[in-house]
Amino acid sequence: MNLRPSAPFSRPGWRLWPGLAIAGALVVLAMAGLGALVWEASLPDMNELWRSRYLRTVVAFTVWQAFLSVVLSLLVAIPVARILARQSGFPGRVVLLRLMELSLVLPSIVAVSGLVSVYGRQGWLTGFANDWLGASWNLYGINGIVLAHVFFNAPLAARILLQAIESAPTSQLRVAAQLGLGRWWYWRAVEWPAVKPIMPGLAALVFTLCFTSFAIVMTLGGGPAATTIEVAIYQSLRFEFDAGQAALLAMVQLAICGFLWWLAARDGLTASLLPDRQVASHRSKAGSSFWARSGDAAALGLFVLFLVTPLIAILLRGLPGIGSAFFPEGSFSVNPALLDATLRSLAIALPAGLMSVSASLLILACGTAAFQPAITRLTNVAAYLPLMVPPLVLGTGLFLLFRPNLGSSSEGLILVTLINAMMALPFVLQMLRGPMGNLDSASRQQADQLGVLGWYRWRWLHWPRMRRPLALAMAYGTGLSLGDFGVIALFGSPGQPTLPVLLYQQLGSYRIDAAAATGLWLVLLLLMLFSLFNWLGSPLFNAGLASKSSRTVPEPEHA
């Protein structure tokens, strides 16, 4: 018998145990954090919640603004997704889709500065509304919070809904095209059945993101009447040193988010909760007439304006000051504050991105290798835990747990990196889940028979399929961490700011030009990172490194 050389890491344990250990560690970490909260607050008295008017207001406001944000985001997202599905061939569609995906990682504190430029007291649109419509508008308070949440979540929701609509069965699309169904019946027969299964998960995702929103509420909240639980936790810990109140609020937040996710996940969360970029196009009668196309173009134009004007504002406001931000007062040496903040941000974001990608891969490998449903459930729970246990709640628990030992700022930064990696995990994992699982059964059987296992299987079968999604996931993981202003605000030291913290400090001291320049620099840094990772994942880069034996599995042109 011809003995085959055995592949490195080919024992089943190599796929199972590392991922299981990470999943277990995630659950333990979350439980430890929560346990510390309960311990510190010595089983907080829930009655206090009803006695304190402040706490009642905070909880009610958090739920109300999140509810409004979900409703408005979906009201914007559904028509946009339908238009994008109908009109699949217009120039700039790919750029628009990319822009919509970018909203997931656009640092909220930077986006807020753009929104202020457009909708603030001196904003472009506010001036127009006051002069021409006689309407008064105040961005600060619930108006601004909900507007910012819609700005962030409507594009993401539209992108996910588009994905769902375009994954409708081809047979249904053909029948609908042949019958020439109009818009309403097209929605009833094709689009609604496609989006219905993901609606609970999508609504839960948007609700959680708005419910746990921190930077937006900090900057646009405008006082105690517009404070969310996440901000109240921060204030309790940072300014009032009231761990008990923080614990109580954290548990309320966890209970509401956990209940919501349990409700949404009862029928099983679908894999299409995040766009996987494999979007196909189809034709229907509903969007083909001149008037239909004109109406779609007008509606889409409004959406693009809504999406792009704050970004243009960031560019226009930041551009004049970017030179002096780097080289203050004609100095030839780089501004040390900006340089340090940039390096500190990268020192946190790059390891956090790498950790989230590595942990996702190992958890996914464990999920596919496990034969016991309990292990698969554990990996699923661990993967989505950061969505159910918001990072600030987790951070609060870990802060309390490690508080006596959190002596140096570097230890705090390590914790920030860890929590940022956890925070990115559900998003990164969802991006990699599809490509990791798309090895067809025929290829798996061939590989099994040929002994292409372990490292060899990864190298020759998974890697060519995964390198682009991995690069993209790394970009998102890093980007999410780069723009983080929640965890760093809790653990970071004001004397050692990251870029978002520096921006917040500049805004707080009314150095508006400097803040605008820092915001622009943060966005540019993000774009540079995305370009870098895009290049690293492209066949162009890999052609120089890899042998000519394999090709990157091509993505569709529009993806």
Added chain:
Amino acid sequence: MLEVKNLVFAYPDQKAPWNFQFSVAPGQCIAIHGASGSGKSTLMNLLAGFLEPQSGDILWQGKSLRHRPPWHRPMTSVFQEHNLFEHLSVEANIGLGIHPGLKLTQEDQLAIERGLQSVGLGGFGKRIPGDLSGGQRQRVALLRTILRQQPMMLLDEPLTGLDSDTRDLLRQLLLEQKALGSLIVLASHDDEDRQVLADSICRL
């Protein structure tokens, strides 16, 4: 000698389970014959270790293969289609049959080159399967099976749908392998394939 002893298998919704039993000597070809759904492909998958039988055993040279994973069974399969990794070049597809990590010596590379020439695919090494016709793909798959040098070949309708020239070429290659001592289990609808290649027939 390959011995299939009371190998019992049924899919969850299947009322009457299959029971396979036959034996073949090295250098011989057994043709598995039967209508669609009679269990030909299932038998091939059981032999290869892709399916787990409910009872019975598979013996090779007197040793049980039943609990061995596919990569530890002395056989290579060729199906009617989907035999190649679509993103890998022809050379890499064949090379993975020689070394599962594609660590090829110069001799291996030379063997691939000569093999490709012998099946009329000289100069096709850098192409990917998507650039080949159905017949060319089957030639690549069969060449990989030959260069893998395992004592058994499991062929599940490998010549179906090919043009007559390609069928003649592949039949000739299989006859050569038989003469060199390979044991062939052939599932085929085609009478001519059975007449040319098979030494015995197992009806399902």
